[in-house]
Amino acid sequence: MPDRPTASPKTGAAGPSHQMWGGRFAAGPAAALDQLNRSLPVDHRLWPQDVSAARAWVGALGLAGVLDAEEVKLLAGGLERATERLAAGAAQDAPDEDVHTLVERLLYEAVGPVAGKLNTGRSRNDQVATDLRLWTRDTLAELDAGIAALGQALCAQAADGVDLLLPGYTHGQRAQPVRWGYVLLAHAWPLTRDRARLAQAADRLSELPLGSGAVAGSGIPVDRERLARELGFARVAPNALDATGDRDFVAECLFGLTLLATHVSRLAGELATYASAEFGFIRLADEFCTGSSLLPQKRNPDVLELARAKAARTLADLVGLLGTLKGLPAGYSKDLQEDKTYLFDAVDTMAVVLPAVRGAVATLRPVPERMRAALDPSLLATDLADGLVLRGVPFREAHGLVGRLVKAAEELGAPVSAVPGVRAAAIHPAIPDLLASLGDWEASVERRATAGGSSREAVGRQLRELQVLFGRPAAPVT
């Protein structure tokens, strides 16, 4: 990435006063280390969470008697002013090592040396774990809305597409006639699983790390239950060594995002196929097509191609995190600093992909005549076989008989329905009658009337259920 966050030419300006440590070092960190080590270009976006946690911690230190009322007030006010400066862009190009140092510096600039009392009994190890859990929790809520919106777009298209028939495909080959709405809903259901999975991840991550100190718990007797309630966590993390080294929640979130991206990739890939001249089942809206720099006639489905590709990017982020965690001991190792790069990248990716694909879905137009034209008579083969079964022919035998009919049709270069009666009857005497009574495509689709099938009624039931699901937040787990 162009303005690679971990490398900042401005770093050189960072004086020792901007670091939380350094008392015992004869020399400042080398520039090369600093380039590698500084995380502010990545973690600065955690400042709202860092300030929230700081505010709660000040309160907890007050209740624990470490700060007096005056100091609590002073520090709370200072955090207020730091927040204003941060909201106005103070994190931009700041020289600090990381977001925690940045907030402490701004506090210092607001209230002077008493700022040095803020981090009593805290470590960056429990701070960053707290900040990132807060950020992830809020992000998952926004993401849930974005997934639901894509689901609603699919439902809206599906509602308009219940009457449109096209081939259903397996192995990329025409298999049986289905409804266009049914195909779209097959891509909507996975989104409901994504939402449930991410909601459970959000529930599981709701554990407060703050008060874990660096490795062994805090030496200050703060009331962690109260802290948890104040910051909106469901529980207190039960082991401080685990709490500071645990990045399961990042992995789980990345996995949820990757599976979501995979679903979107499958949808996008299928739509791209349907948008080709050869299929021609759908037409993307002009505002969701791009053109070619060389070929004036092109209408390229870039949005779908990029959405298809992004599943590899979220997978890459997941691999990066899991590859990092392997073999590390419990507790904090600096390797864990990489977690945010992966998480932010995957979240940002889906924050761009979801609206783009939702827009493409919402604005595409089906082309009913092309769909209908793709329904060739061989798609009735299963109906024929089923007809034979109902007349007592074992299915496996019926399957073979119809296979021979298809072969005969191919040799004639004609649809199965045009195989001469004599020849058809030679394969099985019931076939001519069955061919005559197969009815139209609609009849064929309606024969698949089991729950989950592609009949009008079965599709309608799915649609109503999904509209309800996408109309509300993912169910909380309680």
Next chain:
Amino acid sequence: MPDRPTASPKTGAAGPSHQMWGGRFAAGPAAALDQLNRSLPVDHRLWPQDVSAARAWVGALGLAGVLDAEEVKLLAGGLERATERLAAGAAQDAPDEDVHTLVERLLYEAVGPVAGKLNTGRSRNDQVATDLRLWTRDTLAELDAGIAALGQALCAQAADGVDLLLPGYTHGQRAQPVRWGYVLLAHAWPLTRDRARLAQAADRLSELPLGSGAVAGSGIPVDRERLARELGFARVAPNALDATGDRDFVAECLFGLTLLATHVSRLAGELATYASAEFGFIRLADEFCTGSSLLPQKRNPDVLELARAKAARTLADLVGLLGTLKGLPAGYSKDLQEDKTYLFDAVDTMAVVLPAVRGAVATLRPVPERMRAALDPSLLATDLADGLVLRGVPFREAHGLVGRLVKAAEELGAPVSAVPGVRAAAIHPAIPDLLASLGDWEASVERRATAGGSSREAVGRQLRELQVLFGRPAAPVT
């Protein structure tokens, strides 16, 4: 792998009668295709599930009026005999294309042509999805017991290790004194998350695909709700196109296994470090060590190294599956056949890793004197800083003062407690007093008494909670 399942020299013997299709082909599949295509060497282990689903399907066809009572009885009996042959090893080196074809052939050999009625209204697409969900469900239950057993071994060691003190590490460096039991429990808590995650995956996969047909639902009006109950599924899969192409449950299971493997890898890596001569904190039991072919004195922690490495293998399996799914349309594509290779490999891996690591944990012996010897006085630095804070010095300042003390000690080549009073007092007048009153390691550990900390009471509470959790199955989600 040596006897690579996808390549079987016996394949050539497979005649057309062992395939579920072929009526329309002039020539049999080429040997090269067969080598690539045949899945029996991998999927044969699904035969119990395939038979269960077949049995339920026969009942459903009977209720739907497609089979008469006589046929139902005949087929049920035939499946009984097929089961006996399979239990006796009939799947071994069988020539069939896949497990479904194998079962159908055995049924045919038991009851003759009526066997051809078994697959009326079914497709291998919904069959394999059903079989694999059944298998995964049962596997997750076994796995849960295996994780709990490892958790119990950690708890047992932790219970014995509450009194043992050693350094807690961050960045691989000694940080603060902690209890050995506390360190072990930091590796036990992640297992509780693994179990919860896999239990939710098990719940989510409990959807019946059977009755979905190939792509569009079954043309036979079977009662899918009844089928679901009979096979122990919680719900009917709501869209047949989704149901036949969905492998989310495989991905979710693979992710759960990978995170579990990562936790075991972190535990194993940490124990391997402690088992080194330089740390010497633990000694593996003889029966969990291996020797060297060249170096007679070696006691190698192979079990830990292999356990550490296996997290890469489960991750590889996850990458393989997710890489396969990306960009595929809804519904069945042959690419999905790869799912079982990844899932079986990851499950088999953990089925070997968990008991081995459990055994290593259960039989290791801590070496208290080595642990104690590693507690050097600099580990009291935070206590010193906390002491200054309680005398009103802002933490950041106290941190700097103690840093200077540590540096002074280093220059003297002595522990901080041995810095002469004059020099210490020059850094801060309160330091000599504080140094005198720090007390022993036990006192230091007990100062970390917040919930989740390493004090005796906090560790005891964790231990009791975990013993309860590992004593019962992972909570079902209802």
Next chain:
Amino acid sequence: MPDRPTASPKTGAAGPSHQMWGGRFAAGPAAALDQLNRSLPVDHRLWPQDVSAARAWVGALGLAGVLDAEEVKLLAGGLERATERLAAGAAQDAPDEDVHTLVERLLYEAVGPVAGKLNTGRSRNDQVATDLRLWTRDTLAELDAGIAALGQALCAQAADGVDLLLPGYTHGQRAQPVRWGYVLLAHAWPLTRDRARLAQAADRLSELPLGSGAVAGSGIPVDRERLARELGFARVAPNALDATGDRDFVAECLFGLTLLATHVSRLAGELATYASAEFGFIRLADEFCTGSSLLPQKRNPDVLELARAKAARTLADLVGLLGTLKGLPAGYSKDLQEDKTYLFDAVDTMAVVLPAVRGAVATLRPVPERMRAALDPSLLATDLADGLVLRGVPFREAHGLVGRLVKAAEELGAPVSAVPGVRAAAIHPAIPDLLASLGDWEASVERRATAGGSSREAVGRQLRELQVLFGRPAAPVT
């Protein structure tokens, strides 16, 4: 995988005599450790290499004076007999820990206690590195032939397809007319890069580890240069610690296989698209199609789908190995035992994929009329723009003008060539003339006559070059 190699029920039978260590252990390794630790089910296929290396080592020990002439003869004869037994299947279900132990045991059974002299100055660390390099070297040569054979099949089809015109696609959309032979050759060129890359990997791995001992070099003064020549290595590994812990050659080979698999995946995916009813550009031979268990009319391109999917499997193997290596110190760690699982799996995968895809390519038939039918007039848009450019219109402007013509044609529902002259002239006065003089598709293709273009001459040149390249082994690097 069903018969998972790492778990063998027969393991229990392994007595201490089958292990190369154990003198110092009170108890034998626990069964759980054995299940995890035993590598024979995976590494048994290295026996030919292990025997070759043993034979060379015996000679080297003789020259070093550690064995006398009698012993050399005895051991060489014993290895001969061991080879016979191994060739007859002695590795099958053997109880030994690994292939090295197996060979030593067979030697012992052949010659008695003098067998114990074989491994003087050797360690399994340098043995396994030597065996695996030998195996990989031979495997890469076989693989090279397999890739060349696929390349030849592509060339043969391309030679037949120079006259066939079809659309060339970008973004999955028709772009410009090209030759069918040209498309096929676009998939052949990447194979030449694969071969060059793997040949360089083969050259780079040609370093002898034998004589490195366990970690520090061998204590026996063997002549390693001579050993290298005897075993066909180009060089002696220059640092024994590096030589025993280096698995770069496995990673490089896995990467080469993954990129090869990716190329085959791209070819397979494109052919699968062309084999769909909607494109219909090619027809797979019956012997390379599979059918459906439910749908009698289906001709599924399973071979192409599986080949497409396998790129994820080789990628998984690569991720597994690289994930294993990360963070390990130099020298041998047991984690490295996993290397063979990944390498063998990837090699076996491509050993099945290459012939299957080669067969599918060799036997497919193009469908010229469907290709020709897909050439719609908008594909001449670039020619039109180029025509305007030759009349002095800046390209960017010409691009815009032709874009407007395309839009006009679309509004009329007609090809660009049917836009009325008045309307066309209103866009640019030269357009009607240009439209009249565009000529046929052949003329359009021939206009792309730069080197590497799709003109007949340019394609012919490529074809001749590739036929030469695929007719001989990948160039050795010297």
Next chain:
Amino acid sequence: MPDRPTASPKTGAAGPSHQMWGGRFAAGPAAALDQLNRSLPVDHRLWPQDVSAARAWVGALGLAGVLDAEEVKLLAGGLERATERLAAGAAQDAPDEDVHTLVERLLYEAVGPVAGKLNTGRSRNDQVATDLRLWTRDTLAELDAGIAALGQALCAQAADGVDLLLPGYTHGQRAQPVRWGYVLLAHAWPLTRDRARLAQAADRLSELPLGSGAVAGSGIPVDRERLARELGFARVAPNALDATGDRDFVAECLFGLTLLATHVSRLAGELATYASAEFGFIRLADEFCTGSSLLPQKRNPDVLELARAKAARTLADLVGLLGTLKGLPAGYSKDLQEDKTYLFDAVDTMAVVLPAVRGAVATLRPVPERMRAALDPSLLATDLADGLVLRGVPFREAHGLVGRLVKAAEELGAPVSAVPGVRAAAIHPAIPDLLASLGDWEASVERRATAGGSSREAVGRQLRELQVLFGRPAAPVT
């Protein structure tokens, strides 16, 4: 990442004049598409390459007679001015879709409508492939220098460390005494392989795509051989469809970076272990340590931990790219736009890691007394066994005898050298004598005098060879 490049709030300002297409669209691209589609935030750093290629193309169009001399001069001058603006920061926050559009716009602003002639016969498909190959070629040269510099730092430390003895480790356990210089060189050799591999990648990517057009070759008869020479490419890409869709060079470069990062990760992990208090073999310089925000005494090896972690990041980039390529047809698909994100990230990562690790290596100090203290007598076990072998005991038997001696020593809680003579002689009569004559550690190390071993002479030879290799650029392949 915080300022995520693909999402720019300024995008809205992009008018149609900044896009290379758009003539046929009724509506502009939706903002959501634009967010996903715009690549300038990533690809802007290719502007020097884009300008170079443009300059060469102008010349080629002139020679082909498409531009007259005046136009050539005008455009060349315009590119000059565009370059000045770009060098002054014109790419920063520019509103254009991508770098090609940016350059064309600046050219337009410099010379007016004639700028529209620049892209005659070019497509962004061949442009971006050309730009990225140019960028990668130059980057690989810089990277080579960075790797060599790390290698030199290792050699310098190794030269100082030839006399220092410490245990060599296998399985994380002490195995045999070795030289510190020897250990460092074991990490230097892999870097020579990295350089050779990347040099071959650089050679292989030296093929000119320019002149390939969008898919079928250029319609303008430019002299591609001449273009290749001018831009410094060794060859002309032989098939335009392959040339526009090929990203092998990106994959190969990413793999080379990942293996390099893996080597650095192994080095960093090993150094981090040696920097622990328990090993204490090395001490990092103050300027390459970081401190703790809570623990005043900490000296954390963050640089090593981050370097260890980054191998997961480059692996992630590789997975992302390969996951993207799989299954794509030949030629350009928009998915390929993702290539730069992965490549830039991996290159930028190593550009920060290499100097940081080089600095850490150059400034670390070995602690000879700690190294020496870790040499415990059991490390002489192999020497003992070798001694028995030289007295005619078969190695396997000698191994067992020494194992018994080690066990006896352990039971006594004493070193092997302190086992009473009677007891030692009971194991084998020659042992007491051998124990007496083993000599010191230096003697033991010198016994490993085979090529590649840890004797002084063998290490010296390696060192001289490496100093030469790291003193010059990686050998070009010709």
